[in-house]
Amino acid sequence: MDADKTVTATFTIVQDDLPNLEPFGLIAPSSASQGDRITLEWTVRNSGLGLASRSTNVVRLVGPGIDEELEGHPNRKILPGRSTHSHTKTVTIPKGIGNGTYQLVIEVDPGDRVKETDEEDNTLTATFTIGQDELPNLEPFGLIAPSSAFQGDSITLLWTVRNSGSG
Numbered sequence: 001m002d003a004d005k006t007v008t009a010t011f012t013i014v015q016d017d018l019p020n021l022e023p024f025g026l027i028a029p030s031s032a033s034q035g036d037r038i039t040l041e042w043t044v045r046n047s048g049l050g051l052a053s054r055s056t057n058v059v060r061l062v063g064p065g066i067d068e069e070l071e072g073h074p075n076r077k078i079l080p081g082r083s084t085h086s087h088t089k090t091v092t093i094p095k096g097i098g099n100g101t102y103q104l105v106i107e108v109d110p111g112d113r114v115k116e117t118d119e120e121d122n123t124l125t126a127t128f129t130i131g132q133d134e135l136p137n138l139e140p141f142g143l144i145a146p147s148s149a150f151q152g153d154s155i156t157l158l159w160t161v162r163n164s165g166s167g
Contacts, residue, residue, distance in 0.1 A: 018116055018117045019116055020047045021044055021078070023108050024045060026042040026125075030128050030129065032093050033093070040089050040091065041086070043085065044075055044078060046078040046081075051078070052114055053077040054113055055075045055114045056073065056108075056109065056110065058106075059091050059104065060104075060107065061097075063097070064098070070092070098130070102130055105124070106125075138163055139161065145157050
């Protein structure tokens with residue numbers, strides 16, 4: 001009877017040179033009002049070894065009862081080796097969403113069109129507040145009037161009005 005024969009081989013599994021898209025450096029306002037147009041700036045880095053092409057960026061607003069895409073646009077080709085592509089995008093804060101704390105989310109390659117070495121590092125967030133519309137609050141102060149007057153006299157009154165509100 002023949003004995004079992006075992007063959008041992010050593011091999012290396014090689015993964016294609018893939019890109020890795022990472023958003024960073026988000027600059028966003030700390031607050032806004034409903035209907036405001038705000039400008040966002042961020043950069044996308046390719047830290048992988050492969051060329052990244054055909055990817056998109058999406059700006060979303062996330063908060064209580066909302067996860068809405070505000071804008072999207074394509075990335076240009078981003079070369080490997082930590083090369084970057086900077087973005088500036090103006091978006092409009094929707095009306096009727098309520099005041100409170102929200103997240104602005106930048107998501108690179110949201111549909112995973114580009115196969116990457118790490119698909120979990122494609123988002124960047126900034127917390128900001130949506131407040132009430134800024135309203136004025138007009139207050140008169142510093143009234144100057146004569147101490148006495150007679151019937152039929154014309155008098156001069158002086159006062160100052162200040163706005164203690166934010167609008």
